[in-house]
Amino acid sequence: MDNPEEMVKDVVCGMVMPKSRMKFSSEFLGKVYYFDTENDKHLFDAYPDYWVPEEEREKFRKGK
Numbered sequence: 001m002d003n004p005e006e007m008v009k010d011v012v013c014g015m016v017m018p019k020s021r022m023k024f025s026s027e028f029l030g031k032v033y034y035f036d037t038e039n040d041k042h043l044f045d046a047y048p049d050y051w052v053p054e055e056e057r058e059k060f061r062k063g064k
Contacts, residue, residue, distance in 0.1 A: 011051045012040035028052060029060040 004020035015036045022034035024041040028048045035041040044051050 008034045010035045010037075010040055012043050013037070029057060031056075031060070 024035040
């Protein structure tokens with residue numbers, strides 16, 4: 001079950017706060033990423049491979 005109070009990190013600016021307070025989100029490689037500003041979301045959407053570590057991308061692409 002989804003927990004709105006789960007702490008999540010905005011991978012662009014590094015801000016950590018409850019998921020319920022993150023105003024924006026994007027999905028990439030089957031995972032949802034959360035952002036506290038629209039600008040962070042736009043930066044992520046433009047270059048998701050830059051923001052998601054290569055190890056995490058490879059795990060998804062290998063089906064792990």
